[in-house]
Structures are given as structure tokens and as C-alpha cells.
Amino acid sequence: MTAAYDEPMARALALAVQAGAAGDVPVGAVVLDATGRTVGEGLNLREQTHDPTAHAEVVALRAAAAAHGGWNLEDHTLVVTLEPCVMCAGAILQARVGRVVFGAWDDKAGAAGSMYDLLRDRRLPYRAEVVGGIRSDEATALLRDFFESRR
Numbered sequence: 212m213t214a215a216y217d218e219p220m221a222r223a224l225a226l227a228v229q230a231g232a233a234g235d236v237p238v239g240a241v242v243l244d245a246t247g248r249t250v251g252e253g254l255n256l257r258e259q260t261h262d263p264t265a266h267a268e269v270v271a272l273r274a275a276a277a278a279h280g281g282w283n284l285e286d287h288t289l290v291v292t293l294e295p296c297v298m299c300a301g302a303i304l305q306a307r308v309g310r311v312v313f314g315a316w317d318d319k320a321g322a323a324g325s326m327y328d329l330l331r332d333r334r335l336p337y338r339a340e341v342v343g344g345i346r347s348d349e350a351t352a353l354l355r356d357f358f359e360s361r362r
Contacts, residue, residue, distance in 0.1 A: 213345055216312045219243055219290040220346045222252070224314070226267065227292045227353050230254040237353045240267040240291035242275035242284065242308075250287070251275025267291060268299040272306050284308050292350040294321035294343060300329040303339060310340040314350030 219241045226239025235255040242251035253270025257263060268291050276282050285307040292314040295303060300322035303311060311323060311330055322329040323341050330339045 213342065215247070216288075216290055216342070216345050219249065220292070220312070220314060222249065223267075223290050223292045224346065224349055224353070226252060226254040227350070230256070230267065231353060231357045234258050237357050238267040238291065238293045240271035240289060242271050243288045243290065244279070245286040250278040264298065266296070266299050267293075268295055269302050272302055272308070276306065282306060288312060290345075293317055293354065294323045294325055295330070296320045297322045297327060297329060300327075303330060304335065304337050307337055308339055310342065312342045312345055314345055314347050315354060316343060316347065
């Protein structure tokens with residue numbers, strides 16, 4: 212199953228590189244419909260837009276909802292280079308995204324199994340399937356290099 216996400220993760224990684232080149236944390240995301248076709252893309256745009264909610268996941272979800280013609284993305288998959296934070300996990304659950312695939316684990320702020328497991332919390336009315344660690348070495352290297360260059 213993880214090989215099916217190699218191509219969309221490659222695209223998410225390319226978007227992450229763009230975000231990093233623009234001075235933002237290098238995170239990229241794509242949303243796939245039920246057929247596996249990309250219907251939304253996003254990269255971190257917080258620095259460019261001065262919008263604290265402009266995380267790659269939120270940007271990609273907005274694009275996917277616009278393309279889909281509705282907010283309910285239940286049969287969609289979000290592929291993102293970094294484990295979603297609490298804000299993004301909330302947006303994912305509100306959009307009813309069925310599956311989340313991510314690259315790097317985020318031990319400091321991750322909400323898909325690291326620090327929290329919001330996406331699979333049984334106390335909530337909706338949960339998402341989570342697949343973590345896809346091309347994690349590449350995603351982790353992008354983040355590490357970005358933050359090391361800023362120290």
C-alpha cells in the first residue's frame with residue numbers, strides 16, 4: 212500500500228522544497244480523490260501570506276474542497292510531508308478526510324500518533340486512517356536542513 216503513495220509524496224516533497232525556498236517551513240501536501248487523482252495541493256504559506264492558518268494541509272484542503280465542490284472529503288486522502296499538528300488534524304477531521312499519509316514524524320507537535328493521536332481518537336465522532344513514515348528520511352532531511360540553516 213505504501214508504494215501507492217510514492218508519487219504523491221514526491222509531489223508533496225517538491226512543494227515542501229518550494230516552501231523552504233520562499234523562507235517558510237518546508238512542508239507540502241496533496242489531496243487525492245477516490246481514484247487517486249490529485250485534486251488539491253498546498254505548501255506552507257504562513258510567511259508569504261502572514262496567515263497563521265496557512266499550513267500546507269489547510270491550503271491543500273481548501274483547494275480540494277473547491278475542486279470537489281463541497282467540504283466533505285470523506286473518500287479523499289491527504290498526503291503531507293510532516294505529521295499534522297493539532298490545528299491541521301482538526302481541519303482534517305472537519306473535512307472528514309478518510310486517510311492521512313505523512314512522511315516525517317513530529318515529536319514536538321504531531322497530532323497523528325507522536326505527541327497526540329487526534330486523528331484516531333475514539334472519543335471523537337469521526338476518525339481518519341493514518342499511514343506514517345512514507346519517505347520519512349527525505350522529509351526529515353528537508354526539515355533538518357531548513358532549521359540548521361537558520362541557527
